[in-house]
Amino acid sequence: MHFDVLVIGAGLSGLSAASLLAKRGLNVATIDKAYCPGGSCGAFKRGDAIFDQGSSMLFGWGEKGFNAHRFLFNCLEESITMIQHELLYCVHYDGRKVRFFPDIPRFIDEVSTLFPGQRESLVRFYGDMQTMYQHVIVENPSYTTPDEVDKKAALKSLLHHPLSYIRFLSYLNISAKTLLSKYFTDKAIFNFFDKLTSTYCYVTVEESPAILASVMFVDNHVGGSYYPAGSTLSLTGALEKVIEQNGSTMMAEREVVSILFNQGKPGGVLLDDGTVHTADQIIYSGTVWNLYGKLLPHNETTEQQRSWAQKQEPTYPxxxxxxxxxxxxxxxxxxxxxxxxxxxxxxxxxxxxxxxxxxxxxxxxxxxxxxxxxxxxxxxxxxxxxxxxxxxxxxxxxxxxxxxxxxxxxxxxxxxxxxxxxxxxxxxxxxxxxxxAVAGPKQKLGNHMFKRQHIRTDWDTLFCCGESTI
The missing domain is CATH 3.30.70 (Alpha-Beta Plaits)
Structure with missing residues (x-):
């Protein structure tokens, strides 16, 4: 069969892409190996109990901050019930329970019990990060990836708060540890922040880019953390419903074994049952290693492309x-x-x-x-x-x-x-x-932002989304 768009992978990113395109009237087919869509955001039952497969705490649903999930479901005109956690979470650290309050001053009071000599530094650090977050993220929300941002819009935002933007961009190629060193003298507090970055993106403060960590340290407090009522399957189920209600197709229990080329461009897929489907455009929602090491034919890629993908360092299993x-x-x-x-x-x-x-x-x-x-x-x-x-x-x-x-x-x-x-x-x-490796390639210095897989590939009919991308 021929479609406007084929989406490979029905994880949260693939379903989001497919549902947005289906909503716009395109004929989309979404293919996934599993019976039930969702990937890490899926669920399964044992008796009457429902277990989330992996994701069980979600951000981006708040009325404030970077509310990407809320934005998505508003675009789809799809309602969903989210349960907000009164506290983000807590950390049992060095014999103490540290509660993560949405209110940052109250959270600082909590952390100060662990590091009493660092209270003023904590106030200064979170104050600076909040100001920058407000100016760069909140006042100029962008739901476009950095490689796709309109340059004129970016320049307009920069001129609105030039000092905050310059500071933010200066964090692009320094580590979170370097950033923290400008505020804190107690080296033990770095271990505490290690636990935060390892929770958010599976890296240490020495590995984490400051530009990523500086946003994370504030965003979760501002936007809050949530759980979808009825399990995370509520999210993926709602996206699947949008796809099917708009006349597009879900292909479950089918695995793409190869991306097919037509006149030098990706134009279809071969499935594990031997069937072939073609499309004007293909969106890949999966790992960079499977894309260049498995799905793209060897004779259509270069040694440089394959080597680059292979060198992407995975997060821990x-x-x-x-x-x-x-x-x-x-x-x-x-x-x-x-x-x-x-x-x-x-x-x-x-x-x-x-x-x-x-x-x-x-x-x-x-x-x-x-x-x-x-x-x-x-x-x-x-x-x-x-x-x-x-x-x-x-x-x-x-x-x-x-x-x-x-x-x-x-x-x-x-x-x-x-x-x-x-x-x-x-x-x-x-x-x-x-x-x-549930989080894909590490979000670490040298492997972050523009050095990751871009949304547009070297072929103008193949696009990428998901945790391997920018």
Missing amino acids: SVVLYTLVDKDVVDELTLAVEMLVGRPDALDEQEVTAYIPSVDDRTICADDEHIILAIGPSFGSWDALDQKAYQQRKKQEIERLLAVLEKRFPSIREHLRHAELASPRTIQRFTLKNGG
């Missing part, structure tokens, strides 16, 4: 433990998102983010139950294991992660109703994220 527990396991002070830090001075496998979405949404499991998801890094190799060794390794990981959760929820083992693990191999199998 992840494991996800899905548990269903008795309601009494979770105390009344538990937040929907809690980060459990192992060592303050290093990232190790003891660092786990616990998502308890049933704290805020009682519709996703029974009244006497809670859902606890534990997501964290996995540094050991999973590739060379045979089936028996693989299953044994999964059992060991379940035990390891339960031991981590047990420090926060002491009775979890005695009241465990269900537990299963997604290994890096599981994540790759269901989402095609290479090696289980």
